[in-house]
Amino acid sequence: MFDLQKLFVQLTPPATFVQPVEGRKYTLTHSDVTAKLFLDVGYVYNCKAINWKMRDEVLAEWKKDREGRLYLAGKAYVDGGEFRKEVSGLRFNLFQKEIGTAITGIVYGDWPFYYNYPALLDAPIFVHYDSTYPEYSHVFYYGTPRQYVKQISSGFRLARL
Template sequence: MSKFKPEKLTVNFIPPATAYRPIDSRKYTLTHSDLIGELFLAIGNVFDYQAINYKMRDEVLADWVTINGEYILYANVYVSNGEYDKNMSRIRYMIFKRELDLALTAMIYGDRSFFTYHPLLLDAPIYVRFASSFPEFNEIAYYGTPRLYLNKVNSKRVTETQV
């Protein structure tokens, strides 16, 4: 699994979104460059469709939704829709599973000011939908809370400064 490096994350706010608002319809688009090892996070009330590589489809999209009055961070990853065979879909699924911790850490860390302003969302559940035409790779899974991901980054930074 790749290690999260805050210095390799670039965050861009799509107006009218700011570091503090909105909650409703707040959307995250996380993309990356394998070439330079950088992560790019766009935060807005729309997804950053221009940043998506439609040949690779390796982005992570997420947004805040309410279900029964409670906020949930709901993420989506695109595994396949018939353009990949079962073996390639399995590989994509496994890569997403392996790298999702890094992706969610980048999203949450990149929007950490938002959680300072809205601390109740630190304990909101995170669900990830793996979208695939193959039933075994088409699932929704629970991935903890934003607090979990911020604590990971903070504990690593404390450990690194003590060494």
């Protein structure tokens, strides 16, 4: 269950809630101890926030497809060949189990951005699971930001878009 109280957001200048649109990057990390989520929004990923031993972050970026339509492209690092196949399988399954929480954190953490660009609430979300093992290297469709907004019913009031 997503807990808005445990989401902490940092907007890294010169990024604002209006710009950039294309190329807007999200770095979502978490604490296993406190269950807090940390979202950095900016022009670049926050590499300092990434635990390079655990590699359990979720990265995302607004990109344009060939027709010029924006979509949210996420990435989950399963492995780069450093883990046994069984460990990579566990990581893949864990990412799949938790990706909804990660996407919800990204959407809610940047809510003023969607207020400025309400059409993006209906943009597709794709997440690439990056692995050297073909069975764990996939791109999946995860709906739209609007679907993640609708999932939360914790009394948090949002402007209607």
